[in-house]
Amino acid sequence: MTALVELEDIGKSYGPTVALRGVSFRLAPGTVHALVGENGAGKSTLMKILSGVVTPDRGILRLRGERVVLPHPRAALDRGIATVFQELSLLPNLTVAENIFLGHEPRNRWGMVDRRVMEERTAELLAALELAVSPRCLVRQLSLAERQFVEIARGLGADAQVLILDEPSAALNAADVEKLFRQVRRLREAGTGIIYISHRLEEVFALADTVTVLKDGAEVGTYGTTDLDPDRLIALMVGRDLVDLFPPRATETGEVALAVEELRLSEAAPTVSLSVRRGEIVGLAGLEGQGQREILRSLVGLVPCQSGRVRVGDAVLDLPLGAREGIRAGYARGMGMIPEDRKEEGLLLDLSVAGNLLLTSESLRGALAPRHKAREEVARQVEDLAIKTESPEAPVASLSGGNQQKVLLGRVLGPELEVLLVEEPTRGVDVGAKVEIYQRLREFAEAGGAVLLLSRETLELIGLCDRLLVVHGGRVVGKMRGEEATDHAILEAALAADPEAGGEAA
Amino acid sequence: MWWIPVVALLAAAVYLSLATDRFATERNLTNLVAQAGPLLLVSLGQMLVVVIRGLDLSVGAVISLTTAIVALELPAPVSLPLALLAGACVGLVNGTLTVRFRVHPIIATLAMAGILQGVTQLLRPVAGGRVPEVLGAVVNGSVGPVSTPILLALVAIGGMTLLLHRSRLGLHLFAVGGGETAGSFGVAEGRTRITAYVLCSVLATLTGLFIAGRIGSGDPNIGGPFSVDSITAVALGGTQLAGGIGSVGGTVAGAAFLALLSNGMNLLNVSAFVQTILKGTILLVVVLLQPRKNIGL
Numbered sequence: 001m002t003a004l005v006e007l008e009d010i011g012k013s014y015g016p017t018v019a020l021r022g023v024s025f026r027l028a029p030g031t032v033h034a035l036v037g038e039n040g041a042g043k044s045t046l047m048k049i050l051s052g053v054v055t056p057d058r059g060i061l062r063l064r065g066e067r068v069v070l071p072h073p074r075a076a077l078d079r080g081i082a083t084v085f086q087e088l089s090l091l092p093n094l095t096v097a098e099n100i101f102l103g104h105e106p107r108n109r110w111g112m113v114d115r116r117v118m119e120e121r122t123a124e125l126l127a128a129l130e131l132a133v134s135p136r137c138l139v140r141q142l143s144l145a146e147r148q149f150v151e152i153a154r155g156l157g158a159d160a161q162v163l164i165l166d167e168p169s170a171a172l173n174a175a176d177v178e179k180l181f182r183q184v185r186r187l188r189e190a191g192t193g194i195i196y197i198s199h200r201l202e203e204v205f206a207l208a209d210t211v212t213v214l215k216d217g218a219e220v221g222t223y224g225t226t227d228l229d230p231d232r233l234i235a236l237m238v239g240r241d242l243v244d245l246f247p248p249r250a251t252e253t254g255e256v257a258l259a260v261e262e263l264r265l266s267e268a269a270p271t272v273s274l275s276v277r278r279g280e281i282v283g284l285a286g287l288e289g290q291g292q293r294e295i296l297r298s299l300v301g302l303v304p305c306q307s308g309r310v311r312v313g314d315a316v317l318d319l320p321l322g323a324r325e326g327i328r329a330g331y332a333r334g335m336g337m338i339p340e341d342r343k344e345e346g347l348l349l350d351l352s353v354a355g356n357l358l359l360t361s362e363s364l365r366g367a368l369a370p371r372h373k374a375r376e377e378v379a380r381q382v383e384d385l386a387i388k389t390e391s392p393e394a395p396v397a398s399l400s401g402g403n404q405q406k407v408l409l410g411r412v413l414g415p416e417l418e419v420l421l422v423e424e425p426t427r428g429v430d431v432g433a434k435v436e437i438y439q440r441l442r443e444f445a446e447a448g449g450a451v452l453l454l455s456r457e458t459l460e461l462i463g464l465c466d467r468l469l470v471v472h473g474g475r476v477v478g479k480m481r482g483e484e485a486t487d488h489a490i491l492e493a494a495l496a497a498d499p500e501a502g503g504e505a506a
Numbered sequence: 507m508w509w510i511p512v513v514a515l516l517a518a519a520v521y522l523s524l525a526t527d528r529f530a531t532e533r534n535l536t537n538l539v540a541q542a543g544p545l546l547l548v549s550l551g552q553m554l555v556v557v558i559r560g561l562d563l564s565v566g567a568v569i570s571l572t573t574a575i576v577a578l579e580l581p582a583p584v585s586l587p588l589a590l591l592a593g594a595c596v597g598l599v600n601g602t603l604t605v606r607f608r609v610h611p612i613i614a615t616l617a618m619a620g621i622l623q624g625v626t627q628l629l630r631p632v633a634g635g636r637v638p639e640v641l642g643a644v645v646n647g648s649v650g651p652v653s654t655p656i657l658l659a660l661v662a663i664g665g666m667t668l669l670l671h672r673s674r675l676g677l678h679l680f681a682v683g684g685g686e687t688a689g690s691f692g693v694a695e696g697r698t699r700i701t702a703y704v705l706c707s708v709l710a711t712l713t714g715l716f717i718a719g720r721i722g723s724g725d726p727n728i729g730g731p732f733s734v735d736s737i738t739a740v741a742l743g744g745t746q747l748a749g750g751i752g753s754v755g756g757t758v759a760g761a762a763f764l765a766l767l768s769n770g771m772n773l774l775n776v777s778a779f780v781q782t783i784l785k786g787t788i789l790l791v792v793v794l795l796q797p798r799k800n801i802g803l
Contacts, residue, residue, distance in 0.1 A: 053690060074692040083690070091684035091691075093750035094677075102681050103692030105674050112672040 002065045004029045004193040005050065005081075005162055010059030012045055019045040020217045022059070027162065027193040032184060034196045034204040034225070037214035037237055038402070038430030043197050046214070047164050050195075051083040052076035063162075077103060082158035084151050084165045092140035097122040099139055100154045125153040130179055144171045145288065149180075156183060163187060164195045169203060170428060173288040173456060174487070181207055199430065200457070201230050213237055238432045245435055246463035247442040249482055253466070254278030256311075257450035258335070258419045263308035263319060265294050270475045271308070276419070276450040281441060283465035284454040285485075286494045291474035292454045293340075296421050300337045301326020310335075312419050331364055336412035340423035346408040347396050354378040354392040357410050381410040386436055402433025409440055420444060422453035426460065438464055458487050472497045514742075515763045522770045529773055536653060540645075540720060542765035543655045544569075544713045545735060549743075549761045550666045550754065551709030552736040554702040557670075558683045559749030560604060560611040562703065565710040565736055567622035568596055569729030572714025574626045577635030577724025585638060586715070593711030594704055596622065601700030619733065626726045633725040637718045645719030658716070667754045675701065683749035731782075738789040739764045746796055764788075 005027040012020040020042045027033050035043050048054040050061070052070035061068055063079055070076045076083075090099050097118045106121070108114040122135035131149045139147060148171045155163050165184070169177045184194055184207060196208055204211055205225055213220040213236045220236050228236075234245075259275040272295055276282045284292040297303035299310050301321030308319040315333040330337060339345040347356050357378050362371070378392045385406040389399055396407055405426065412420065425441065426434045441464065445451055455461050461468060462485045470478035470493040478493030522529040548565050555562045575589040596618060603614040647654045670676040678698045681688040689695045710732075717728055741747060742763060743756030764785070771781050 051690075073690050074694070077692045085687075085690060089685075089687035089690055091681050091688060091750070093684040094680060098677060098681075099691075102677065102688070105677060107674070112668065113674055113677055 003027060003062075004064060006060075006062040006065075007046070007050065008060040008062070010046065010049060010056045010061075012042075012049065012054065012056045018217055020049075020056070023214065023217070023219050025212060025219070026222075027195060028210075029161070029193050030188055030191045031209045032188055032194045032196055032207050034198065034208035034211040035214065036198070036201070036204060036211060036233065037220075038432050041214040041237075041430070042217040043214055044166065045217075047083065047166055047195065047197065050076065050162075051081055051164060074103070077158065077160075080159075080161040082155045082160035082163050084155035084163070084168050090139045090147055090151055090154075093138065095136050095138055096126070096133055096142075096150050097135035099150060100125065100135075100157050104158065121157065122153070125157050126150075128156070128183060129153055143289070145173070145176060148172055149176070152180060152183070156187070160192065162193050162195070164197075166197045167199065167428065168196075169198060169200060171456075174458070174491075177203065199428070201233055202459070204233070205230065234431055237430075245431070245438065247439050250279045250281070250445060250466045253280045254448065257313060258452060259311040260295075260299065261309040261311065263295065263298065263310075264306040265291065265298060265303075265474050267306055269306065270473075272474070272476055274452075274469055274476060276452050278418075278448045278450055279445050280467065281445050281451040281453065281465050282467045282469060283461040283482075284452070284471050285458065285461050285468045285490045286471040286477075287491075288456060290472045290494070292471045293423065294474070295471065296337075296423060296452065296454055299421060300330045300335070302337075302339075328363070331360060334416050334418035335421065336360070336414070336417050336419070337421040338408055338412050338423065338425065340427060342401075342404055342408050342427075347404060347411075349397040350395050352393045353382065353387065353389050353396055353399070353407055356396050356407050357381050357392075360411050361414050385410050385440065400430075400433075402429040402437075405429050405433065405437060406440075409437060413440075413444060417444075418449055420449060420451045420453075422451060424455055425453060425464075426455075426457075434460075458490060461490075462486070470494050512759050515759055515766065518763065518766050518770060522766070522773065526770075526773050529770065534769070534773070538765060538769045539653070539659070540655050541769060542762055543659050544716050545732070545739060545765050546659055546758060546761040547662055547713040547716065548710050548732050549736040549739040549757050550662060551706035551713075553740045553743070553745050553752050553754070553757045554670070554679060555611070555706045556737075556740050556745050556747060557679050557749060557752045558699050558702045560699065560702065561615065561737065561747070562600065562706050562710075563612060563615040563733045564596060564600060564618040564622060565706065565713075566729035566731065566733035567619040567626065568593055568707055568710040569714040569717060569732055570726050571596075571622050571626045571629075571729075572711045573637070573718040573721075573728055574630040574635075574724040574726060576637045576641065576715065576718045577630060579636055582638035582640050586641075589715065590708065590711055593707045593714075597704035597707030598700065600707065601703035604703070605696045605699045623726070630724045630726050633723060633727075635724045637722055637724070641715060641719030642722055643719075645716055655716075663754060663758055670752075670754055680750060683751075685750070734789065735764060735785065736761075738785060738792065741789060741792045741796070747793060748796075 003026045007023065007025040009022045009024060010020055011022050023042065023046060025046065037043050045054060049056045052073045052075050055071060061070065068079065100122050101118045106114045106117040119135040126133055129149050129152065131146065133142065133146055139150065142150065148168065152168055155165065168180060172180065187194060198204055208225050210222060211225050211228065212222040215237065254277055256275045257278045261273050263272040284295065286292060294303045298305035298319060301323050305320045310317045310319060312333045312335045317329060321329055327337065343349060358374055382389065382392060387406045388403050396404055426437055429437065441451055462482060465482045468480050468482060468485050469476045470490055472494045477497035480489060528534055552562055552565060571592065572589045575592060576585045578585060600615050600618055603609040604611045644654055649657055678693045679702055681691065681693050682695050682698045714729065718724065739760040740757055743760030745752030745756060768781065
């Protein structure tokens with residue numbers, strides 16, 4: 001059988017950085033082919049070449065046996081290659097329908113955009129994904145998960161023979177992922193070739209027929225998923241055996257380091273109280289969007305709340321805190337926060353690694369206070385955190401996602417820090433960096449710190465945390481110890497608190 | 507936000523009808539349309555550029571240049587296409603500078619305005635010359651009971667509505683203005699941007715032809731105020747200077763309001779200096795009112 005896509009000996013360099021060193025890849029029709037590897041392994045570059053965004057330095061590209069050149073995205077789309085990109089690329093000022101059909105708009109007999117056809121087709125696509133959003137809705141009004149679905153609908157709507165899904169599930173919860181899988185399987189039945197990139201290995205095993213592993217811009221190998229197990233796959237990706245993703249849990253904990261008392265998010269909301277001890281990592285679990293993020297953010301004033309108190313050690317902060325002073329007030333008392341979106345909120349991308357690392361500690365000093373040993377401090381952090389960078393002066397934007405996340409961690413971690421609030425510690429980060437980040441967080445706790453974190457990845461919550469608090473409807477509805485928690489137990493605790501949602505899910 | 511220009515428009519009209527008995531006369535209203543027409547044309551062009559996150563400060567200079575070219579006393583079949591060609595070239599250069607050479611639109615078009623102003627003054631240092639008769643005949647004529655300026659304005663509004671809100675180009679303009687990622691959707695980003703600049707300059711040229719027809723001669727300074735006035739009208743009409751959001755209806759209302767304001771202040775004998783102070787203040791206030799966090803998220 002002719003392959004749908006055949007890439008042969010593809011090479012690509014960006015200046016001195018080699019992204020791909022002669023990679024070959026074959027996609028058969030009617031299969032789901034996973035592409036895995038650590039960040040910086042070259043997956044994204046390879047897919048950008050296939051979707052016409054990047055032109056390779058060398059190598060041959062064949063579609064159904066015919067040699068082709070794809071100088072721009074249009075050329076790839078015209079040849080039936082559609083891509084759902086990892087970075088949300090939707091245009092917020094356009095409607096859902098316009099985003100889905102942008103670039104291949106249906107036209108009426110006067111050559112104008114046929115909005116009726118466009119909106120009808122959009123409604124069908126959204127219905128297939130069970131997304132209750134109007135085709136005329138502006139994308140900027142949608143949530144992150146809804147946008148991700150619109151992005152997927154765009155890929156489905158292209159009627160492509162080759163569909164590239166680059167981290168399509170990054171912003172989705174388990175129920176949404178299942179909807180996505182159903183559509184992917186339907187396309188596979190119809191003979192579409194699907195390339196699936198994901199950091200979530202359980203998805204690779206649930207969905208893919210074949211998996212190709214990349215490492216450092218070269219191909220490690222292509223395997224049938226039935227011939228592999230998760231441990232073996234991780235070992236292939238990282239290039240070493242991983243005994244365990246997660247460090248061992250806390251054996252002993254100290255006094256209470258962070259106490260949230262009677263936090264009320266809005267006037268009508270129930271109160272939330274919780275505490276985290278020294279040496280402990282506590283996770284906020286539950287279905288997506290049930291108030292976990294708001295609870296965490298209100299502690300540093302990033303989200304307005306009604307009332308409450310936060311105790312950090314001996315200090316008491318009265319909520320609500322203003323958005324401007326909240327973060328600083330937290331830092332001044334030894335409480336730091338790592339936001340989910342490192343590119344928008346966490347880091348200054350154009351600033352150097354050193355500049356970002358020093359940012360927080362610098363911001364607490366006088367404007368003209370001279371700084372001693374800044375260089376040594378940066379060098380120590382770069383080494384401690386194993387940040388891979390050309391030099392401390394390189395802009396953070398030039399680092400891979402995992403290394404950016406480490407810089408963010410390093411920026412917040414300091415000798416005076418006692419409490420760490422973390423959102424999505426490893427979003428879009430490769431396995432190797434994940435392990436290092438988990439290790440760092442555990443070391444911080446072992447040194448007497450307290451960590452409160454939230455994550456969409458239940459596996460991460462279960463594996464990393466000592467205690468889980470299940471949040472539903474803005475309330476803590478369940479507590480469980482990390483080693484006893486399961487995906488199922490968390491879901492059950494969340495839904496038991498809300499009979500309506502329980503009925504819906506069933 | 508869309509209702510601001512409409513309410514302002516109505517309020518100004520009501521106030522002027524009460525404050526002076528010269529406002530609601532047939533003569534003044536015809537005059538008003540003739541004054542609003544050029545501003546409307548040039549603002550519609552400016553809007554296209556603002557939607558793609560650009561700005562065109564050279565439209566005023568293009569208007570002056572156009573009047574100078576048609577006042578060269580060449581035969582009309584030569585001078586009119588020549589003016590349009592010149593306008594299109596200006597837009598092409600503006601677009602190429604900003605897209606291919608990544609010059610900031612303010613710098614590119616400001617430099618272009620300086621160059622064009624110099625060329626215009628070389629061609630015609632002071633106002634004068636005669637423009638082809640056909641221009642005056644069209645601008646001052648009428649079709650049946652409807653005067654041509656009104657007809658031309660309606661055609662411009664209708665055409666621009668089709669272009670911006672119904673055609674692929676229009677959708678692509680909004681897409682390019684909405685974010686950096688439009689290219690990955692298969693939108694030819696560079697070409698779309700350049701097209702916006704070319705259309706803007708061509709509309710400025712048409713404005714110049716309209717004005718030349720009305721005054722009957724060339725004037726190297728006549729276009730001056732139009733650069734800022736067109737930006738004010740566009741901003742008044744709710745088009746976001748940050749790009750990606752705008753409408754023909756809003757721009758029409760914005761241009762109409764600004765024209766009404768000039769007309770009214772003239773009737774009330776407000777000094778021209780005070781008028782520019784007021785217009786500058788309006789631009790600032792409108793821009794301060796714009797929700798800048800709306801797009802780009």
